[in-house]
Amino acid sequence: MKILITGANGFVGKNLVASLQPLGYEIYAYDRQNTLEDLKSLTRDCDFVVHLAGINRPKHPSDFFEGNATFTETLCSLLKSHNNKAPILISSSIQADLDNDYGQSKKMGEAVLLRHGIDNDSDVLIYRFSNLFGKWSRPNYNTVIATWCNNVAHGIDVHIDDPQKMMNFIYIDDVITEIIRAINGTPTRINDEYVVPISYNVSLGQTLELIQGFKHQRESLFVPNFKNGFERALYSTYLSFLPKDAFSYPLVSHHDDRGSFTEFVKSEDRGQVSINISKPGITKGNHWHNTKTEKFLVVQGEGLIQFRDVFETEIIEYVVSGTQLEVVDIPPGYTHNIINTGDDDMVTVMWVNEPFDPNNPDTFSEVV
CATH class of the missing domain: 2.60.120.10 (Jelly Rolls)
Incomplete structure (x- = not known):
């Protein structure tokens, strides 16, 4: 099965490519270094499209619409030109219902796909992911967890404005598991929405306390509570941000x-x-x-x-x-x-x- 992944070098893309390859899928990877001609070729015979490419921190607000809406139009146009009815899964955002440039650009991208699904008789799966975390995420870009894990691991001060604020976090492995389910025709759908069935509602204060605790565990020797799914996933994420010269630590x-x-x-x-x-x-x-x-x-x-x-x-x-x-x-x-x-x-x-x-x-x- 040939899987076209746009944004293949991004946070979700890297994790998806790494998980699909051992399963025998043929990966058509597309990212910023590729050309339009590359995309034309990749859309010709792909069997499923995982559309992860997008813009969330541009230099100019107009880049939101170029990266999230216009590019999606181009992708759909190329699929249609090849008469390729491959299903498309898009990584949208919970901000798609908000009145800001990023949210509106993601909403426009969703609308483009929905029209494409009708016009091209293709299945469209829209996932509004929220606050993803895990290995290969980027600090000061993907999620607050990436930033905090990076800063704590590197001894950089962390500031928190509202420790009581609740967040809905989703771990990258659960996202990848859901995407693979969708590729195989068994996505999770609740109340007519495609969702990742596992998420964690945790306060910012508790999240930061856990991350800071991981660093001190090298002295106390106490490991996290791995029965807690969030703590287990958070610990794995934290370790992925360790400096390359700090994987080991001495014992007394x-x-x-x-x-x-x-x-x-x-x-x-x-x-x-x-x-x-x-x-x-x-x-x-x-x-x-x-x-x-x-x-x-x-x-x-x-x-x-x-x-x-x-x-x-x-x-x-x-x-x-x-x-x-x-x-x-x-x-x-x-x-x-x-x-x-x-x-x-x-x-x-x-x-x-x-x-x-x-x-x-x-x-x-x-x-x-």
Whole structure:
């Protein structure tokens, strides 16, 4: 299937091209560097048109109408000249009902397409996208989220006039999923309008607070709440704006003559993961918990994990090795240890069901 995408190098266009190519679609990409002759050729035999090209921040108000209405007329005229009845999906704007140059130019573009649909017997799908965000968006151009993610990631001050203002945000992956549905003939339509079924109503203040929190999570090690769809999408967007020399960050390791212990990642409701390194012959642990539970996974070296119910004398042993990956659960009420029985350092990935709380450590010393 041949898909003509106008504005292919823009925010939505890049994401759409990147998603369609692995699915086997043939992409006809058109953008500002192309010529009218290119567009004539591309409109000849395309099977579907995704019309994303437009102007939203011109040097002169007249450019709104040239980019959003006149270009749409040209596109429709070329399709008609080839007798190409390919469906057309247009990325319009919620401002199309507003009395400003941008909104009116988008409204005129919609009207051009609706007339084309009738005259050329072509399906027309008008989507009024609002406040899109995601990777490959441009700060100070596409959306406030792009600007804030960029500024926070680069240490630039952020100003907010009305923290209580509510916004309707739509994540780029949900937009792309909907466009692909439309290409395949199953668009989402509610109350006679084509829509992206997933959106997020969030205040500007809450949005900025989350973005600023992402930067501090490198020190706290707490990851976002990924059960929250908006927070998950926002975090992915934020990471896409990291400076190229700032993808990594150091961790604090606690070293002694036994080895080291390093906390890696924490979650409010999914516990924390740490990396434990034990030198040969070293025993760590010899404690038990009331409610806290752990999982041990030795990924390098050889070791022995011992357990004993604190009210019994029987010792239970598990041999562990980095050559045979096996998770060992640590039940409550069992004092336990882990012994490096090999000749090299033993590396253990440790998960605990709750971040460490110094006020309630739930850890009691007792030799196995």
